[in-house]
Amino acid sequence: MSETIFSKIIDREIPADIIYEDDLCLAFKDVNPQAPTHFLVIPKKPIPKLSDAEQGDKALLGHLLLVAGQVAGEQGLEDFRLNVNNGAGASQTVFHLHVHVLGGRPFSWPPG
Numbered sequence: 001m002s003e004t005i006f007s008k009i010i011d012r013e014i015p016a017d018i019i020y021e022d023d024l025c026l027a028f029k030d031v032n033p034q035a036p037t038h039f040l041v042i043p044k045k046p047i048p049k050l051s052d053a054e055q056g057d058k059a060l061l062g063h064l065l066l067v068a069g070q071v072a073g074e075q076g077l078e079d080f081r082l083n084v085n086n087g088a089g090a091s092q093t094v095f096h097l098h099v100h101v102l103g104g105r106p107f108s109w110p111p112g
Contacts, residue, residue: 036104077103
């Protein structure tokens with residue numbers, strides 16, 4: 001996988017407002033928030049998009065969701081939305097898997 005802005009954040013080559021980190025992932029505030037609370041949870045393992053994940057990534061993918069819920073609670077969110085874009089046609093702009101966590105305002109359905 002080629003280097004991305006997220007790999008540079010993981011390597012501390014560029015700054016980010018990191019709000020959680022462990023051995024497998026980190027969470028940081030989105031620089032272009034779409035809600036009052038908007039952060040990303042990314043794996044430290046470079047996976048370009050969700051459809052590139054493999055069987056061996058099951059535990060990691062579950063961990064990302066658990067961290068998303070934990071950090072949402074720590075950020076004061078009871079209600080929140082998770083979003084994962086897969087590919088350019090789905091508005092993925094950084095090709096390093098990431099989970100958007102958005103909250104602090106009402107959301108409608110369908111999204112987009």
